[in-house]
Amino acid sequence: MNEQKRIEIEADRILRLFSNSGAQIVQPDVLQRADTLLDLYGEDIRARAYVTSDPFNGEMMLRPDFTVPIVKTHMTGETGNETARYAYCGKVFRRQEKNSERASEYLQVGYEIFDRTDVIKSDTDVFCIVKKALGDLPLRVATGDIGILMTAVSSLKTTSSRQKALLRHLWRPQRFLAILEKFTNEVSLSTERFDGFQAEKSFANQAKEIGLRSKSEIIERIENLLQDSKEAPISTTELEVINSLLNIGDKCPQALIKLKDLLPDMPALGSAIEKFEKRLSALDNADVDLSSIDFEASYGRTSMEYYDGFVFGFYSENHINLPPIATGGRYDALTKHIGKGREIPAVGGVVRPDLIIQSKGFEDND
Amino acid sequence: MIKLGVPSKGRLMEETFSWFASRGVHLKRTESKREYAGYVKGVQGIELTLLSAGEIPTELNEGRIHFGVTGSDLVCEKLPNWDQNLEIVKSLGFGFADLVLSVPRFWIDVDTLDDFDSAAEAFREKHGFRLRIATKYHYLVREFLKSAGVADYQLVDSQGATEGTVKNETAEAIADITSTGETLKANHLKILTDGLIHKSEATLFKSKSAFFRKEQVNAESKFLAHILSD
Numbered sequence: 001m002n003e004q005k006r007i008e009i010e011a012d013r014i015l016r017l018f019s020n021s022g023a024q025i026v027q028p029d030v031l032q033r034a035d036t037l038l039d040l041y042g043e044d045i046r047a048r049a050y051v052t053s054d055p056f057n058g059e060m061m062l063r064p065d066f067t068v069p070i071v072k073t074h075m076t077g078e079t080g081n082e083t084a085r086y087a088y089c090g091k092v093f094r095r096q097e098k099n100s101e102r103a104s105e106y107l108q109v110g111y112e113i114f115d116r117t118d119v120i121k122s123d124t125d126v127f128c129i130v131k132k133a134l135g136d137l138p139l140r141v142a143t144g145d146i147g148i149l150m151t152a153v154s155s156l157k158t159t160s161s162r163q164k165a166l167l168r169h170l171w172r173p174q175r176f177l178a179i180l181e182k183f184t185n186e187v188s189l190s191t192e193r194f195d196g197f198q199a200e201k202s203f204a205n206q207a208k209e210i211g212l213r214s215k216s217e218i219i220e221r222i223e224n225l226l227q228d229s230k231e232a233p234i235s236t237t238e239l240e241v242i243n244s245l246l247n248i249g250d251k252c253p254q255a256l257i258k259l260k261d262l263l264p265d266m267p268a269l270g271s272a273i274e275k276f277e278k279r280l281s282a283l284d285n286a287d288v289d290l291s292s293i294d295f296e297a298s299y300g301r302t303s304m305e306y307y308d309g310f311v312f313g314f315y316s317e318n319h320i321n322l323p324p325i326a327t328g329g330r331y332d333a334l335t336k337h338i339g340k341g342r343e344i345p346a347v348g349g350v351v352r353p354d355l356i357i358q359s360k361g362f363e364d365n366d
Numbered sequence: 367m368i369k370l371g372v373p374s375k376g377r378l379m380e381e382t383f384s385w386f387a388s389r390g391v392h393l394k395r396t397e398s399k400r401e402y403a404g405y406v407k408g409v410q411g412i413e414l415t416l417l418s419a420g421e422i423p424t425e426l427n428e429g430r431i432h433f434g435v436t437g438s439d440l441v442c443e444k445l446p447n448w449d450q451n452l453e454i455v456k457s458l459g460f461g462f463a464d465l466v467l468s469v470p471r472f473w474i475d476v477d478t479l480d481d482f483d484s485a486a487e488a489f490r491e492k493h494g495f496r497l498r499i500a501t502k503y504h505y506l507v508r509e510f511l512k513s514a515g516v517a518d519y520q521l522v523d524s525q526g527a528t529e530g531t532v533k534n535e536t537a538e539a540i541a542d543i544t545s546t547g548e549t550l551k552a553n554h555l556k557i558l559t560d561g562l563i564h565k566s567e568a569t570l571f572k573s574k575s576a577f578f579r580k581e582q583v584n585a586e587s588k589f590l591a592h593i594l595s596d
Contacts, residue, residue: 042496043508043520097446097505168487168517175483175515193477207471207554211532213489213497221475221488 003357007107010353011089014109014133018087021129023111026086028069030093034059037068040306040337050093062093066110067306067331067348068338074114074346075339082344086112102323103354109133112348114335119345120275123310123330124282130314130326130349131288137359138317139325141292143252144299145279146170146329147309148259148272152245155268158183158234161224171301180242183234191229194222241266248297252280255295279310303327306334310347316359325355367413368585369576371425371434374402374416378568381460382435385568389593409592411585420444422571427451429575432586439465439543439566443503451575456594461568463543465503467510467561470532470539471554479514479560482539486518489538500524500537503563507541510563529553 019025031052037045049064063069066088074084089109096102111129113122131141153166162183169175199219209215241262248258259273284290300311309330316322328349336343372393373379383393392407393414404414415431422436423444429451435458441448469476476485486497497519501507504521511519522537529549531537541563544550550557570593578586 038520039496042517044512046504046521047508047512100447165484165487169515172515172517178480178515194475202474203472207556209472210470210554211538212493212535213470213473213485213538215472217488217492218473218475221485225475 006357007354010356011107011109014351014353015087015089017133018109018111018129021085021111021125023085023087026070026073026088027090028063028066028073028088030063030091031060032063032069033057034061036072036338037061037064040068040334047097048094050095064094065092066090066108066350067112067334070112070348071331071335071338071346075335075342075344082114083117084114086110086114106352106354108350108352110348110350112346114344114346116345119309119330119347120278120282122345122347123279124286126328126347126349127283127310127312128286128288130312130328130351133351134314134326134356137325137356140294140315140317142294142296142299142313142315144296144301144311145272145276145309146300146307146311148269148276149245149297149301150308151269151272152242152266155266156234156238156242159228159231161228162231162234173298173301180234180239184236184239185233191225194226197222197226237265245297248295250295252290252293252295255297256280259297300329306331308333312349316355318359322355322358323352325359326351368411368433368578368582368589369413369415369431370406370589371415371417371422371431371436372404373419373422373436378419378435378437378461379416382458382568385458385460386593389595391589391592409585409589411582412589423448423452426571426573427575429573429577432573432576432578432582433589434571434573435568436571437461437463437566438569439463439503439506439564441569441571442564443506446505451573452571453574455570455572455590458568458570461566463545463566464562465506465541465543465564465566466557467499467507467541467563468539468544468550468555468557471551471556473556477559479511479516479558482558482561483514483516483518486516490518496520497539498522498537499539499541500528500531501541502528503541506564514560529555 034051037049045064050062052060052062054060070086087110089107091105092108093105096104111126113126115122149170150167154163156163165179166176169179203215245262248255250258256277259276262269280290300307307329309332311329312327313324314326315324326349330347332343332345335346372382386393390408393404394407395404402416404416406412406414417425419436420440422434423441425431426434427445441452445452469482476482489497499507499519500522502523502525507521524531528540528542530553531540532555533553540555543566547557
């Protein structure tokens with residue numbers, strides 16, 4: 001049997017598994033409006049997605065994933081109920097600017113849950129069904145929880161504008177650390193240049209006012225910076241908690257112990273850690289062997305920007321250089337962003353049947 | 367014949383011609399100034415192909431020309447993995463230009479990428495869309511801003527007169543080539559202190575994908591002996 005046929009059979013098997021567990025099968029369009037995706041991901045999406053143009057509809061993109069179109073359809077209420085489970089199977093398209101060995105189109109089979117009643121159960125359901133789809137392949141499983149990181153940042157004893165700046169760059173680890181470092185220093189070096197700033201005088205010798213960004217926006221930013229420079233720095237204790245948190249990488253049970261060790265210095269982490277612990281026991285009840293699963297506090301930070309809770313990835317043990325065979329996570333904020341006021345907790349995962357076949361291929365050769 | 371691709375007009379063409387001439391390779395255009403054709407004197411077996419500077423990278427990559435002169439900025443922009451099929455023979459010492467990120471000079475609160483990033487955030491909140499950067503160097507600018515961790519911007523395409531886009535309110539900032547900075551200044555713009563994206567120079571590239579027959583290999587070594595003489 002040729003490889004393409006094997007991939008299709010595998011995809012079909014997984015889609016059936018997903019739909020048999022109560023999910024409705026959906027088929028989003030291949031062409032998606034570029035503006036939604038650009039607004040969501042920013043310019044980086046252009047490096048990853050194929051952009052086409054259409055004289056009537058403007059820029060369109062070949063879908064780089066299914067999650068966004070499904071959230072869009074769900075949030076406009078087209079599918080009826082607020083609570084829903086969806087399954088899908090189809091190709092996604094990814095430009096590979098640098099890594100030309102990676103596939104630029106491949107099948108994804110996915111499962112998404114929109115449900116506000118029991119988020120821990122939804123997390124566990126998605127994880128377990130993806131795990132089941134992968135059968136007995138030898139896999140390394142990595143998990144994370146962006147929610148813990150967000151809680152830690154939101155509980156820093158500092159201004160809300162500093163918290164906001166840190167949260168905004170949670171997905172850009174280098175920038176995040178640079179900002180954190182800046183906020184930990186006593187004097188804000190970046191405002192020395194505004195000493196003696198006076199809205200009227202300081203502009204006097206400067207060039208003409210051009211463009212959409214106005215003088216009042218500039219004044220407002222300078223005043224905010226001057227105000228911010230008077231704030232007390234983030235304490236070194238809190239800085240250390242964030243650093244230790246970011247460095248946690250262990251099997252789940254040990255990771256839980258390490259997380260709890262942070263509590264005395266940052267009690268506000270309590271509720272997030274409790275949620276993590278509940279998820280662990282739900283996974284344990286579902287017969288998941290926690291001692292074999294990694295937890296990395298930073299996991300999922302460099303992927304697409306919408307995950308904000310539980311995240312996971314399954315990696316081939318046969319062939320460690322393969323991209324993850326399955327990935328997934330929680331994206332509550334995305335539903336709010338796309339839902340324009342409406343929101344619902346949501347979590348999902350996708351499997352790549354082509355990588356299952358490849359991974360099995362390596363097994364056969366051994 | 368070995369095909370040598372050279373920019374078909376402007377200062378870049380003139381400077382390329384005189385650079386080769388001073389090494390005994392005389393590139394000539396045909397009598398009609400309008401015809402894009404030429405020939406080579408002083409060394410055997412070389413054919414002159416006049417091309418748009420922006421097309422030379424692709425021609426080299428596809429192996430349709432053996433050698434080509436163009437700006438390193440164009441090669442890096444058009445061919446992210448340029449060193450797979452191209453190699454640098456020599457940097458020619460002219461055509462210096464910097465690809466830089468510039469903002470209006472009256473933005474007295476923005477001097478660095480750090481400022482730019484935070485201004486972009488405030489701009490998006492206020493105006494409801496991402497701060498626009500006009501450029502034709504989409505790949506280089508995006509990679510640069512990505513590695514610097516800048517968010518909340520978007521690139522808008524501008525193939526010419528890019529410095530005017532801010533005043534015309536089709537962009538808030540620009541990323542373009544500058545050599546003296548005079549055009550930026552005249553258009554009320556300033557370069558961010560850490561806004562250097564790429565340093566460009568006219569460069570002679572060799573195509574690794576072009577096919578060299580036996581007699582072409584001989585012509586190549588004579589050609590290279592001339593131009594690598596200094």
